[in-house]
Amino acid sequence: MDKIVCTCGNVNPAGTELCESCGRPLNQETKEKKLVDMRYEGSARRSQTYNKTIIDKIWNFFSSVKVGMWIIVSILVAAAIGTILPQVFYVPATTEADIAAYYERIYGTFGKLYYELGLSDLYSSWWFQTLIGMLGISLVIASLDRVIPLYKSLKKQQTKRHISFLKRQRIYGIGEIEASNESIDKAEEKLKTMRYKVKRDGNAILAERGRFSRWGPYVNHTGLIIFLLGVMLRAIPGFYVDETMWLREGETLYIPKTDGYFLESKEFTYETYSKEESSEVFGEAIDRVGSIAKNYQTDVALYKGADDAVAGKPDELEFVKDSSIQVNKPLKFDNFSVFQMDFRLDELKAMKFQLQDKETQESFGDFTIDLSDPQPIYELQNGYKVEILDYYADFTGFEEGVPQSKSPLPNNPAFLVKMYSPEFPKGETSFVMIKETLEPLGENKHKIAFQSVETRDVSGLTIRKDLTLPILMLGGLIFMIGVAQGSYWNHRRIWIQRLEDGQVVIAAHTNKNWLSIMKDIDAVSVVANLPKYEDQQDLDSKAEKGEGV
Amino acid sequence: MVAVSSTLLFIAFVAYLVATFLFGGAVKSSSSEATKSFERWGKLAISVTIIGFISNLGYFITRWIAAGHAPVSNLFEFTTAFGMMVVGAFILIYFIYRIPALGLFALPIAVLIIAYASMFPRDITPLIPALKSYWLTIHVITAALGESILAISAVAGLIWLLKNIDLTKKSKQRFWIEAVMYVCVLVLGFVAATTTFSLADYKAEYNYVNKEEKVLKMEYHMPAIFGMNESTAITENAMTPLVEMPALVNAKKLTVVTWSVLFGTVLYILLRLILRKRIAAVLQPFAKKANSQFMDEIGYRSVLIGFPVFTLGALIFAMIWAHEAWSRFWGWDPKEVWALITWLFYAVFLHLRLTKGWHGEKSAWLALIGFIIIMFNLVAVNLIIAGLHSYA
Numbered sequence: 001m002d003k004i005v006c007t008c009g010n011v012n013p014a015g016t017e018l019c020e021s022c023g024r025p026l027n028q029e030t031k032e033k034k035l036v037d038m039r040y041e042g043s044a045r046r047s048q049t050y051n052k053t054i055i056d057k058i059w060n061f062f063s064s065v066k067v068g069m070w071i072i073v074s075i076l077v078a079a080a081i082g083t084i085l086p087q088v089f090y091v092p093a094t095t096e097a098d099i100a101a102y103y104e105r106i107y108g109t110f111g112k113l114y115y116e117l118g119l120s121d122l123y124s125s126w127w128f129q130t131l132i133g134m135l136g137i138s139l140v141i142a143s144l145d146r147v148i149p150l151y152k153s154l155k156k157q158q159t160k161r162h163i164s165f166l167k168r169q170r171i172y173g174i175g176e177i178e179a180s181n182e183s184i185d186k187a188e189e190k191l192k193t194m195r196y197k198v199k200r201d202g203n204a205i206l207a208e209r210g211r212f213s214r215w216g217p218y219v220n221h222t223g224l225i226i227f228l229l230g231v232m233l234r235a236i237p238g239f240y241v242d243e244t245m246w247l248r249e250g251e252t253l254y255i256p257k258t259d260g261y262f263l264e265s266k267e268f269t270y271e272t273y274s275k276e277e278s279s280e281v282f283g284e285a286i287d288r289v290g291s292i293a294k295n296y297q298t299d300v301a302l303y304k305g306a307d308d309a310v311a312g313k314p315d316e317l318e319f320v321k322d323s324s325i326q327v328n329k330p331l332k333f334d335n336f337s338v339f340q341m342d343f344r345l346d347e348l349k350a351m352k353f354q355l356q357d358k359e360t361q362e363s364f365g366d367f368t369i370d371l372s373d374p375q376p377i378y379e380l381q382n383g384y385k386v387e388i389l390d391y392y393a394d395f396t397g398f399e400e401g402v403p404q405s406k407s408p409l410p411n412n413p414a415f416l417v418k419m420y421s422p423e424f425p426k427g428e429t430s431f432v433m434i435k436e437t438l439e440p441l442g443e444n445k446h447k448i449a450f451q452s453v454e455t456r457d458v459s460g461l462t463i464r465k466d467l468t469l470p471i472l473m474l475g476g477l478i479f480m481i482g483v484a485q486g487s488y489w490n491h492r493r494i495w496i497q498r499l500e501d502g503q504v505v506i507a508a509h510t511n512k513n514w515l516s517i518m519k520d521i522d523a524v525s526v527v528a529n530l531p532k533y534e535d536q537q538d539l540d541s542k543a544e545k546g547e548g549v
Numbered sequence: 550m551v552a553v554s555s556t557l558l559f560i561a562f563v564a565y566l567v568a569t570f571l572f573g574g575a576v577k578s579s580s581s582e583a584t585k586s587f588e589r590w591g592k593l594a595i596s597v598t599i600i601g602f603i604s605n606l607g608y609f610i611t612r613w614i615a616a617g618h619a620p621v622s623n624l625f626e627f628t629t630a631f632g633m634m635v636v637g638a639f640i641l642i643y644f645i646y647r648i649p650a651l652g653l654f655a656l657p658i659a660v661l662i663i664a665y666a667s668m669f670p671r672d673i674t675p676l677i678p679a680l681k682s683y684w685l686t687i688h689v690i691t692a693a694l695g696e697s698i699l700a701i702s703a704v705a706g707l708i709w710l711l712k713n714i715d716l717t718k719k720s721k722q723r724f725w726i727e728a729v730m731y732v733c734v735l736v737l738g739f740v741a742a743t744t745t746f747s748l749a750d751y752k753a754e755y756n757y758v759n760k761e762e763k764v765l766k767m768e769y770h771m772p773a774i775f776g777m778n779e780s781t782a783i784t785e786n787a788m789t790p791l792v793e794m795p796a797l798v799n800a801k802k803l804t805v806v807t808w809s810v811l812f813g814t815v816l817y818i819l820l821r822l823i824l825r826k827r828i829a830a831v832l833q834p835f836a837k838k839a840n841s842q843f844m845d846e847i848g849y850r851s852v853l854i855g856f857p858v859f860t861l862g863a864l865i866f867a868m869i870w871a872h873e874a875w876s877r878f879w880g881w882d883p884k885e886v887w888a889l890i891t892w893l894f895y896a897v898f899l900h901l902r903l904t905k906g907w908h909g910e911k912s913a914w915l916a917l918i919g920f921i922i923i924m925f926n927l928v929a930v931n932l933i934i935a936g937l938h939s940y941a
């Protein structure tokens with residue numbers, strides 16, 4: 001397409017509506033309008049100019065604000081639908097089948113439908129992610145389409161504008177005034193005191209203020225794009241770690257995904273508010289609700305082993321620091337944070353047994369089984385010993401005669417043991433549970449009697465590394481700067497010009513807050529005696545002007 | 550200290566009520582020749598508002614000292630703080646535009662919000678571990694401040710609509726604006742129902758079976774219209790619920806809602822009978838005095854001022870805190886999602902206005918819808934959709 005040469009001699013890019021330099025309308029359509037569209041200064045935007053190739057069409061699609069808003073509204077509606085029922089990650093089930101069953105059991109047919117439509121995991125669905133992606137693309141294209149021509153035309157604008165441009169401004173006035181030259185000087189002075197940047201060209205003034213606020217939307221969109229890119233980076237290995245670990249009191253474990261760091265739990269503490277200790281202020285609340293949690297805390301020691309030592313031994317570990325992990329107070333090291341997320345109180349740690357004569361209850365010695373590390377054989381005095389044949393940590397019952405364990409957690413420990421004694425050197429077999437004992441291979445003389453247990457607390461910790469955080473923070477910061485820039489400032493321009501025939505013209509444009517710019521003009525008029533202006537767009541509200549507020 | 554705090558809140562409440570009438574006076578005298586009287590009314594009204602606001606701040610500070618943490622940690626405290634900030638935001642905008650009509654409508658809304666808040670348990674609760682963070686203070690106060698400034702745009706929108714909708718002819722607009730009035734009366738209905746039954750000291754306990762098939766106890770403070778799943782009364786002579794709900798539905802909350810709607814509807818009908826007009830029509834003469842263009846600009850301006858504050862408080866600070874407390878900055882918790890929805894909605898509002906020229910009526914309706922979304926997040930998400938943020 002051809003460039004457009006304006007009568008004033010300026011060469012404008014194809015598609016320009018208002019000459020970048022003098023402001024004359026450049027096509028018939030613009031000429032016929034009563035007011036010009038000042039949004040992008042009538043500059044040539046790619047999306048308004050080309051519409052041939054597929055690329056043009058895609059460009060035009062994404063640069064449309066209408067399309068952009070449809071994308072946002074779709075995201076908004078989808079997000080709302082996702083809050084109707086809890087999402088999968090808040091549901092106490094792990095396997096697909098359990099999850100499906102859970103939705104149906106708790107929420108009936110609706111729940112089943114919700115699950116089957118994939119709404120229960122909506123935010124990670126491909127179509128939701130696609131919408132977010134489209135939002136990103138739209139932000140980039142719509143911004144590029146506008147910001148470059150806007151920048152060029154704001155830079156090129158002349159102080160002296162053609163009358164055809166001025167009279168198509170929303171705020172416009174023309175008239176004869178006395179001592180018009182003096183008036184223009186005074187207006188210039190006054191506008192300068194009002195923090196306008198005033199340019200003068202003969203008998204024309206262009207007073208401008210807050211142009212930088214025009215870049216606000218583009219700055220904030222850039223912030224959003226950086227934020228979205230940051231979120232996408234998490235998919236790249238190494239940027240993001242999200243692990244959990246259960247750590248028992250007294251235990252030292254490798255912290256997953258770290259370079260050989262180990263964590264020892266010294267103690268877990270769970271506290272509630274007691275009425276005595278907390279000031280009387282809380283008394284009523286505690287009465288009403290019952291107990292209120294005060295603190296979840298794991299006291300830990302952090303150690304460093306050899307790099308990438310997964311199975312390091314505690315004695316090779318180098319102590320790094322002690323720390324108390326609380327909710328809201330994670331342990332931090334390198335780029336990792338360890339959070340207090342969950343706990344289990346009083347998990348079985350060890351069980352103490354006694355080998356006895358069933359009848360006389362005579363004792364042949366005590367032994368303690370460490371439930372996380374049962375020994376194969378416990379030697380007692382005088383040739384008595386106990387052999388552990390099999391260990392079922394979370395015993396649930398027998399299936400076809402075979403003992404079953406639901407998990408490796410010692411929730412309900414059971415043992416298949418052989419008891420050796422001088423009388424029975426081949427051993428007697430017994431199945432030992434907390435409450436009872438079975439004798440699968442016939443009547444025994446001896447038994448293993450349960451004495452006591454030791455328990456300990458378990459801390460549920462989350463290990464997190466997120467290298468995208470600085471990028472997200474940067475995006476957030478840029479967004480905030482951009483919105484503040486675009487919202488708390490606005491771009492005002494006032495043109496005052498004495499025409500050849502002696503009449504004075506005043507015109508003004510602002511991107512927002514029209515009442516404020518009118519106040520500014522009124523303030524100038526008081527000292528400079530300018531012609532009356534009117535708000536050409538708002539003729540109907542003029543009737544109200546006389547009324548009080 | 551706690552007693553002082555409650556008294557200060559009560560003083561603020563009364564001051565706002567009085568100031569509403571004073572603003573009414575200012576609006577009424579505004580078009581008369583007596584500009585002097587207009588100014589006097591206006592000055593008096595804003596002075597009383599400011600006194601109320603200072604007293605309200607006093608409540609906030611003394612409660613803060615008494616509790617040892619910012620009083621934004623339960624539903625009563627948060628909602629009250631929101632009401633206070635609506636007044637604060639109104640005072641801010643008043644000094645930019647000096648329009649008494651805004652006060653006439655903003656203050657009753659603040660009064661309603663505070664009255665609503667007072668229906669929830671008012672005792673000071675100690676902080677649970679998740680809330681123990683200075684981010685609680687920073688995040689909640691900034692978010693509430695942003696929401697309250699956004700709320701002013703709804704007030705301006707409401708005035709614009711009341712002024713410009715033709716109430717003499719049947720139209721969609723006329724229906725919806727009256728619906729808005731009806732909802733405001735329903736809030737009063739909730740206050741009236743709660744107060745009535747708590748004065749009567751109504752209590753009834755029931756056992757019920759929850760969705761995990763456990764038997765639990767539930768205490769009703771209003772006569773059980775709806776019963777919990779398989780409920781049996783523990784309290785003697787307790788009313789047998791009219792309808793029993795499945796385990797999925799919290800029948801106690803449903804009962805509260807139903808009573809509120811009943812009380813509110815009766816109240817609304819009474820009002821209509823006494824006034825012999827639609828409520829919108831009663832208020833219209835006051836709105837008529839406002840200038841549409843001013844209202845339109847105030848509506849836009851308050852979104853412009855409130856949007857960045859809301860973004861900072863409800864999204865950015867929220868993410869920073871969520872990262873400290875729950876190890877992830879974003880977890881798609883319903884409360885978070887609704888903050889995002891609110892934010893997206895106002896973003897759309899700004900775009901439509903700026904690039905599609907949605908001024909005047911469309912803009913006013915959007916501002917009202919925005920406020921409804923904010924209230925939904927405040928009320929419904931807390932009470933109905935339970936999540937990590939649930940105060941209830």
Ligand code: HEM
Binds near residue numbers: 069139893903
């Ligand atoms: C969540 C997403 C978005 C947010 C938070 C956002 C935010 C903003 C804000 C605050 C403004 C300034 C409005 C005003 O001053 O009244 C703005 C302007 C604008 N936005 Fe967005 N925006 C988003 C998405 C989009 C999308 C998807 C598009 C693409 C179509 C878009 C196109 C524009 C345009 C064209 C402007 C006007 C620019 C100007 O006047 O120079 N925005 N945006």
